[in-house]
Amino acid sequence: MILCIVEHDNGRLEDQSAEALTMARGMAGAAGVPLHAVIFGPGGDAVAAAIGEYGVSVLHLADSDALASYAPVAWARGVIAVVEAAPAEAVVASGTDRGNEVMATVGALAGLPMVANCIDVQPGDPYRLSRLRWAGSVVEDAELDSDGPRLFSVAPGSVVPAKADSAVTVETQPVPLSLSDADLAVRVLEHMVPEHDGASLVDSRVVVGGGRGVGSAEGFAVLDELAGLLGGAVGVSRAVTSLGWRPHRDQIGQTGVRIAPDLYIACGISGAIQHMVGCKSARRILAINSDADAPIMSKADYAVAGDLHVVLPALVDELRRITA
Amino acid sequence: MRVMVCIKRVPLVGGKVVLSPDGKEVDTKFLGFGISPHEECAVEEAVRLVERNGGSSTVVTLGPQSAVEQLQFAMSLGIDEAILIDSGDEEWGPMSTAAALASAVSEKVAEGAAPDLLLLGNEAPDSGDYQVGIRVATALGWPCVTGVKELDVSDGTAVARREHGSEMEMFSVSLPAVVTVKEGLNLPRYPSLPGRLRAKGKKIDQMKAERMAEGLTTLQLRLPAEDGRETELLGTGVDAVPRLIEVLRETGVLAR
Ligand SMILES: Cc1cc2nc3c(=O)[nH]c(=O)nc-3n(C[C@H](O)[C@H](O)[C@H](O)COP(=O)(O)OP(=O)(O)OC[C@H]3O[C@@H](n4cnc5c(N)ncnc54)[C@H](O)[C@@H]3O)c2cc1C
Ligand SMILES: Nc1ncnc2c1ncn2[C@@H]1O[C@H](COP(=O)(O)O)[C@@H](O)[C@H]1O
Numbered sequence: 001m002i003l004c005i006v007e008h009d010n011g012r013l014e015d016q017s018a019e020a021l022t023m024a025r026g027m028a029g030a031a032g033v034p035l036h037a038v039i040f041g042p043g044g045d046a047v048a049a050a051i052g053e054y055g056v057s058v059l060h061l062a063d064s065d066a067l068a069s070y071a072p073v074a075w076a077r078g079v080i081a082v083v084e085a086a087p088a089e090a091v092v093a094s095g096t097d098r099g100n101e102v103m104a105t106v107g108a109l110a111g112l113p114m115v116a117n118c119i120d121v122q123p124g125d126p127y128r129l130s131r132l133r134w135a136g137s138v139v140e141d142a143e144l145d146s147d148g149p150r151l152f153s154v155a156p157g158s159v160v161p162a163k164a165d166s167a168v169t170v171e172t173q174p175v176p177l178s179l180s181d182a183d184l185a186v187r188v189l190e191h192m193v194p195e196h197d198g199a200s201l202v203d204s205r206v207v208v209g210g211g212r213g214v215g216s217a218e219g220f221a222v223l224d225e226l227a228g229l230l231g232g233a234v235g236v237s238r239a240v241t242s243l244g245w246r247p248h249r250d251q252i253g254q255t256g257v258r259i260a261p262d263l264y265i266a267c268g269i270s271g272a273i274q275h276m277v278g279c280k281s282a283r284r285i286l287a288i289n290s291d292a293d294a295p296i297m298s299k300a301d302y303a304v305a306g307d308l309h310v311v312l313p314a315l316v317d318e319l320r321r322i323t324a
Numbered sequence: 325m326r327v328m329v330c331i332k333r334v335p336l337v338g339g340k341v342v343l344s345p346d347g348k349e350v351d352t353k354f355l356g357f358g359i360s361p362h363e364e365c366a367v368e369e370a371v372r373l374v375e376r377n378g379g380s381s382t383v384v385t386l387g388p389q390s391a392v393e394q395l396q397f398a399m400s401l402g403i404d405e406a407i408l409i410d411s412g413d414e415e416w417g418p419m420s421t422a423a424a425l426a427s428a429v430s431e432k433v434a435e436g437a438a439p440d441l442l443l444l445g446n447e448a449p450d451s452g453d454y455q456v457g458i459r460v461a462t463a464l465g466w467p468c469v470t471g472v473k474e475l476d477v478s479d480g481t482a483v484a485r486r487e488h489g490s491e492m493e494m495f496s497v498s499l500p501a502v503v504t505v506k507e508g509l510n511l512p513r514y515p516s517l518p519g520r521l522r523a524k525g526k527k528i529d530q531m532k533a534e535r536m537a538e539g540l541t542t543l544q545l546r547l548p549a550e551d552g553r554e555t556e557l558l559g560t561g562v563d564a565v566p567r568l569i570e571v572l573r574e575t576g577v578l579a580r
Contacts, residue, residue, distance in 0.1 A: 009489075070493070072470075095454075097471050097488070104455035108462035113419060113539040116447075116454045133452055137341050138350065139546050145539045153454070185467045190494040192485070206577050230577055238361065241511075248508035254449065255361040255507040263575045272338055274449075280551060284575050286558075286568075295339030301553050302571055306561035314562040318569055319578075 001086060002028040003149070004037045004056070005079060005093040005102060011046030016094035018161035020154045021054040023121065024092040025164060028055070031089060031123035036060060038082050038175065040075050041067050048170045055164035058086075062175035070098065071187035076105035078175050085176065088149045090123065095153040103153050114151035115144060119158035131155065135254040135277045157281075201250060206232030207261045209252060209279070212239035213268020213290065213308060220245065222312045223267060229319045235259060237269050253278035267308040271296025288312070325379035325477070327370040328432070328439040330425050330460075331363045331398060333391040334450045347544040349415075350450070359394050361507040362445030368512040369505065370443055371402035373477060380404045382432070382439070386411050386424045392528060399523035400515035409531045417538035418451070422459030424533035429464060431531070440499045441482065446471045446506045457504035467497040470504040 004024040007014040021037070028035040037051055038060040048059050062078040079091060079102065091106065093099035095117045107114035115131055119139070122128040126143040132155045133140050144150055201207065208227040210220055220234065227234045235252040236245070252259055254274040260281035267288045269275060276299060279285065287300035288308050297303045304311055335355040342351040359367075370381040383398040384407040385391045395406035409424045416424070432439055442464075444457040461468030474485040474492070480499050485492045486506075515523075558567040572578035 072468075097486070100454040101458065101470050104458040105462070107419075107455060108422075108459040113417070114453075114455055115540060117452055133545070134337070134341060134350070134450055135452065136548065137337070138343075139548050141543045141546065143541045143543060145541075186469060186495055186497055188488075188493045189496055191488075192492045192494065193490070194492050230572070232577075244511055248511075251507075263572070263577045270339070273341060274337075284571075285553065286571065298555055299551070299553060300555055302558050303555050304558050304560070304564040304568065306564065310561055311564065311568075314565050315568055318565050319572075322569065322578075 001034045001036045001058075001088050002031065003079070003082060003088040003091045004035065005075075005091065005099060006037045006039050006047060006051065007094065007096065007098060008039065008043065008047045011043035013047055013050045014094070014096070015161070016096050016099070016154075016156050018054065019156065019159040020092050020094040020099070021051070021056065022161050023118075023154050023159045025055040027090060027092070027121055027123050033089065034058065036082070036086065036088070038062065038079060040078060041070070045172065048172055052170040053163040053167045055168055056170055057168050059170050059172045060175045061172055062177055064177065066179050066184060069188040071184050072098070072101045072105050073186055074179050074183045075102045076109055077179060077183050078177050079106050080110060081175050081177050083149050090121070090127070090150040090152065093153045095155050100153050103151050107151050110148060112146055112148045112151055113144065114153070115142075116153045117155040118152045119155050121152055132158070135274065137273045137277060196249065201233045201235050201252075202257055202259060204233040204259075205262045206230045207235050207252075207259055207264050207282075208232055209235045209237070209264060209266040209269055210240060211237040211267065211269030212243070214240065214245070215268075215309070217245040219309065222309065222316060225316050226265070226312055226319075229316065229323065232261070237275050266296055266300070267312065269296055270294050271299050325373060325377040325441070326382070326432075326437060326439040327373050327379070327441045327443065328382045328384060328429060329363070329366045329370045329398065329403065330442070330444045330456070331359045331367065331383060331385050331394055332445075332448050333357050333385060333387045333394045334360065334448065341547060343545055343547065347546065348542065349545065357390070357393065359397070360445050360449040362447070362505055364512045365507050365509040366443040366445060366505050367398045367401055367403060368510050369475060372510065373441070374404070375402070377477075382407060384409065384425060384428050386416060386421050386533065388413055395528055396523040396526075397515065399526055400519040401513060402519065405529070406526065407529045407531055409533050411535070414535070416535050417540060418453040418455050418459060419538045420533070420535045422456045422463060423536070425456065426460045426463035427533060428531055429460070438500065441477060442466070442500070442502045444502065444504045446504045457502050461502035464500075464502070466500050466502050468502040468504070469495045469497060472503050472505045473508050475503060475505070475509065
């Protein structure tokens with residue numbers, strides 16, 4: 001069988017788990033083996049119905065009091081207990097923080113390789129796979145030999161979630177799991193809502209981006225003004241956060257947030273690949289840069305050559321006139 | 325308090341990635357090298373913890389001899405000592421890397437200089453394996469918290485917070501522990517000139533380790549299909565404003 005680790009939020013299937021289930025079903029089909037899933041914590045049984053639509057025939061449910069809050073080692077022990085009872089040729093998780101963490105822990109405990117951020121996996125001997133490296137700027141094609149179950153995580157957004165042609169009746173089985181204190185030493189003790197609202201940048205339809213070319217923290221006033229007029233948010237490059245002009249939570253890119261607005265207006269940003277991976281899902285990109293040869297000028301849909309401190313005030317004036 | 329930090333020498337790619345002619349690796353001929361932003365924060369955190377609590381900090385890397393450059397960078401920021409585990413010129417996988425790093429920690433333990441805390445990045449920027457910290461922790465039998473953005477260490481305990489969706493989740497583990505961090509944990513300082521000079525004079529401990537077969541064989545690297553955006557030049561300077569307004573309308577951002 002092929003086992004998929006499924007994450008849920010109080011019984012609602014996480015989007016990225018739907019992606020992982022879709023890839024895992026494709027693998028199970030190619031290998032001619034059944035698809036199983038494992039779920040942790042209370043509310044898991046509510047997912048059983050949803051999971052049948054993805055072709056899962058057996059749901060392994062680990063639902064003890066000890067698992068009420070997330071604990072990576074305990075989850076990994078649960079996965080190992082499942083594959084010991086029902087041999088799996090592969091285990092698939094979504095490439096979320098938790099998915100990667102649990103899979104890496106399974107790999108570490110079992111002494112098996114684990115391959116992160118796969119976009120395609122073909123069962124066989126050996127398994128063939130493609131995975132993202134360099135935050136998605138490079139694809140690696142590789143072969144995997146393993147003495148035990150092959151462990152994969154699925155790169156978020158690389159698979160279009162699709163239900164099976166016909167839903168399967170799901171048989172639910174409890175996971176035989178006895179946990180030690182050490183297995184629960186790392187577990188979530190508390191949830192907090194941060195004081196700042198980090199959602200606005202990720203959810204905005206328009207994002208005005210500022211880079212080193214903005215010149216100073218004060219220089220952002222005109223970007224804030226433009227974002228205000230358009231009902232959008234301001235994001236920045238790493239150069240800006242490193243200089244302390246803006247907090248890191250505003251950073252777009254490989255080590256910041258990933259955005260997908262209708263329009264991204266990048267001002268004074270050169271277009272390093274680590275920045276572009278954070279905004280490549282924008283429907284349209286508009287670059288304003290004083291250097292007509294800056295890399296971003298050929299990566300954008302629209303380009304304006306010029307000093308942002310000249311172009312943006314003129315644009316803001318015109319917008320005020322139109323919307324007055 | 326003793327803190328150890330693991331950093332990895334990686335090429336710093338700028339506007340675009342160029343692959344070697346055989347498609348097996350990234351062409352680094354024209355590139356500089358550095359460490360990831362996550363690891364810069366790990367180094368900064370180690371320096372701050374020792375500034376606050378006393379003790380000492382050690383930086384360790386598995387890499388080629390040229391990785392001395394990255395060790396000196398970390399020492400220029402205030403790390404006390406450095407260990408280089410020689411990997412030769414080959415790229416090691418995450419299992420071998422973790423085993424080598426764990427043996428460097430074990431050596432410190434054997435010398436009676438056991439670290440209280442081991443800091444790593446959440447993921448390396450090049451390989452993006454998301455696992456070395458967890459494997460090192462498992463080998464040592466220490467707890468591991470990953471992806472940490474806020475860290476408080478006191479009285480033999482590390483309280484760590486990380487993002488989960490729109491919330492923060494909190495973990496508390498007893499030391500010794502492994503913590504992997506993400507950029508945003510702190511704002512790293514820049515190296516000072518005296519710091520750089522001091523770092524150049526410091527000795528670097530050399531170690532050897534064994535590379536193992538890991539099951540994963542790279543066949544080739546390739547660049548993903550281009551986004552295929554065609555660039556329209558809207559104009560130069562303020563002359564572009566009329567067309568800019570049109571674009572705001574065309575993209576649905578401006579209703580009127
Ligand atoms: C592992 C790793 C992860 C990284 N993660 C991220 C990340 O998450 N996000 C990120 O952004 N970066 C990231 N970086 C850094 C990235 O490589 C670049 O260094 C960074 O994006 C550069 O920021 P910038 O474009 O603002 O600055 P620069 O590259 O210095 O570009 C400034 C631009 O402004 C233009 N300019 C100057 N003055 C003006 C003016 N008056 N008007 C208009 N234009 C002007 C210049 O022509 C230039 O193109 C990462 C790097 C590494 C190695
Ligand atoms: N060769 C290496 N030398 C030292 N530390 C490393 C090395 N490779 C990975 N690491 C550490 O492990 C983290 C996660 O790497 P990875 O699991 O490969 O994505 C990195 O951010 C580093 O802190």
